[in-house]
Amino acid sequence: MSLARFPVRAVLFDLDGTLLDTIHDLADAANLMLAEMGRAARPLEQIHSFVGKGIPNLVRRCMTEDAAAGEDEIEQAVVVFRRHYALVNGRSTRIYPGVVETLEAMRAMDLRLACVTNKAEAFTLPLLERMGLTPYFGAVVSGDTLPVKKPDPAVLHHACELLGVPSPLALMIGDSANDALAARGAGMPVLLVTYGYSEGMPVDTIECDGLLSVATGALDRIAAA
Ligand SMILES: O=C(O)COP(=O)(O)O
Numbered sequence: 001m002s003l004a005r006f007p008v009r010a011v012l013f014d015l016d017g018t019l020l021d022t023i024h025d026l027a028d029a030a031n032l033m034l035a036e037m038g039r040a041a042r043p044l045e046q047i048h049s050f051v052g053k054g055i056p057n058l059v060r061r062c063m064t065e066d067a068a069a070g071e072d073e074i075e076q077a078v079v080v081f082r083r084h085y086a087l088v089n090g091r092s093t094r095i096y097p098g099v100v101e102t103l104e105a106m107r108a109m110d111l112r113l114a115c116v117t118n119k120a121e122a123f124t125l126p127l128l129e130r131m132g133l134t135p136y137f138g139a140v141v142s143g144d145t146l147p148v149k150k151p152d153p154a155v156l157h158h159a160c161e162l163l164g165v166p167s168p169l170a171l172m173i174g175d176s177a178n179d180a181l182a183a184r185g186a187g188m189p190v191l192l193v194t195y196g197y198s199e200g201m202p203v204d205t206i207e208c209d210g211l212l213s214v215a216t217g218a219l220d221r222i223a224a225a
Pocket residue numbers: 014015016017051052053054055058116117118119120143150
């Protein structure tokens with residue numbers, strides 16, 4: 001039995017863990033930062049579980065998980081991380097299978113597309129450019145575009161405003177509870193990919209409208225409105 005299709009005019013995509021596999025660059029920058037701060041390196045899998053609520057949160061967790069750090073030290077660590085991440089951003093990043101086909105198909109359906117990420121804008125825009133994804137998006141809302149980030153629904157409403165599409169006619173595609181909660185708060189359907197970063201939470205325990213093992217699966221869940 002086929003699942004119901006959502007009538008949509010816009011699709012909002014999460015970035016890290018949904019469009020792009022960025023974990024190696026994030027982990028490299030985190031471990032370069034930890035070394036410079038005189039701390040031990042952390043395993044990739046642990047850093048993986050820290051990604052989702054933006055860079056300040058990632059750095060804080062790297063500095064404080066099973067360790068102690070003062071606020072001044074954390075603030076300094078964020079500056080160090082950003083310096084390293086600017087140099088490695090995109091170096092080992094890959095576009096997930098099916099993403100380009102999905103974006104192409106949605107564009108051919110005349111859907112408006114946006115990228116809504118918790119990654120800071122200074123890293124989001126050059127990364128989209130480097131990966132060749134910039135032309136697909138009519139709007140990009142980053143983690144520091146507004147004073148709030150996902151799971152606050154304001155970032156999704158902002159993306160819809162920029163696209164000129166009412167929020168209930170947009171679909172969110174993400175990989176974590178931050179995406180699902182933001183979509184629910186904004187009154188839009190949400191599909192989650194199973195291959196991304198969900199802060200150590202099994203993705204099938206997150207309330208959503210469906211799971212995607214590959215992005216192209218979203219094409220079976222939408223109808224142009
Ligand atoms: O920067 C993060 O922590 C996560 O970014 P995302 O919202 O694109 O998954």
